[in-house]
Amino acid sequence: MAGRKVLIIYAHQEPKSLNGSLKNVAVEELGKQGCSVTVSDLYAMQFEPRATRNDIVGCLHNSEEFNYGVEAREAYKRGDLSDDLIEEQKKVQEADLLIFQFPLYWFSMPAIMKGWMDRVLVEGFAHKFPDCYSSGLLKNKLALFSFTTGGSKEMYTKGGISGDIRYILWPMQHGIMHYCGVKVLAPHICFAPEYVSEENRKEMLLVWAQRLKTLWKEEPINCSPEWYFK
Ligand SMILES: Cc1cc2nc3c(=O)[nH]c(=O)nc-3n(C[C@H](O)[C@H](O)[C@H](O)COP(=O)(O)OP(=O)(O)OC[C@H]3O[C@@H](n4cnc5c(N)ncnc54)[C@H](O)[C@@H]3O)c2cc1C
Numbered sequence: 111m112a113g114r115k116v117l118i119i120y121a122h123q124e125p126k127s128l129n130g131s132l133k134n135v136a137v138e139e140l141g142k143q144g145c146s147v148t149v150s151d152l153y154a155m156q157f158e159p160r161a162t163r164n165d166i167v168g169c170l171h172n173s174e175e176f177n178y179g180v181e182a183r184e185a186y187k188r189g190d191l192s193d194d195l196i197e198e199q200k201k202v203q204e205a206d207l208l209i210f211q212f213p214l215y216w217f218s219m220p221a222i223m224k225g226w227m228d229r230v231l232v233e234g235f236a237h238k239f240p241d242c243y244s245s246g247l248l249k250n251k252l253a254l255f256s257f258t259t260g261g262s263k264e265m266y267t268k269g270g271i272s273g274d275i276r277y278i279l280w281p282m283q284h285g286i287m288h289y290c291g292v293k294v295l296a297p298h299i300c301f302a303p304e305y306v307s308e309e310n311r312k313e314m315l316l317v318w319a320q321r322l323k324t325l326w327k328e329e330p331i332n333c334s335p336e337w338y339f340k
């Protein structure tokens with residue numbers, strides 16, 4: 111929808127990958143709609159995934175015993191987080207929609223993206239207990255997890271060898287985004303792109319472009335345990 115702001119957090123090393131193409135499709139389609147689209151290309155940025163002392167500029171709140179969560183929270187209050195974190199938080203703050211685009215790594219997101227979650231979603235910025243879930247500090251935003259797999263759709267079913275794909279989404283969608291108050295749109299999954307024909311892959315990109323055309327009319331999922339485990 112024209113005027114909406116979208117942040118794509120993208121984790122793939124290779125621009126020619128299917129993930130790269132899916133990211134390009136989103137940039138193009140949302141751009142056509144008049145959205146302003148920003149991409150955090152994590153590998154290209156050489157984004158630091160480790161949560162360390164380096165994230166805090168200047169003196170520590172407690173220099174005797176380092177506690178990352180406490181130090182990040184206090185540094186956020188003082189405006190003393192490292193520049194890369196301040197930059198990412200600004201992008202998140204401005205966005206109406208966050209799209210996470212990545213290949214599934216060990217039933218999860220790649221470490222570089224998990225590092226983005228660990229470092230950017232600081233207490234005081236994204237959540238502050240009891241301001242979590244429906245009152246999380248990033249409420250009024252939407253998130254969408256768009257990813258590719260090695261395994262087939264059949265493998266990722268309840269009776270399948272890998273179990274329902276929704277089990278994998280619980281930590282990412284509920285544990286991270288919902289915890290921070292973000293409403294979650296249905297995930298977009300391209301199963302096993304390496305093992306299908308070129309034609310099928312082109313179809314996957316078309317389906318994604320098609321979905322994006324009416325994305326702003328979608329209702330968020332009911333992000334509760336039942337959605338994942340019933
Ligand atoms: C460390 C690690 C852990 C993993 N863990 C898991 C796991 O737990 N579960 C699981 O299921 N999988 C797992 N995988 C597999 C991984 O999820 C898949 O390899 C990945 O999702 C495939 O996506 P890709 O973008 O990298 O594919 P690519 O190999 O980049 O893309 C597939 C093909 O699409 C082609 N392509 C790109 N653009 C277009 C276009 N516009 N039109 C047509 N074709 C195009 C590319 O050229 C390529 O030939 C793991 C992989 C690694 C490395």
Ligand SMILES: [Zn+2]
Pocket residue numbers: 283284285288332333334335
């Ligand atoms: Zn939830």
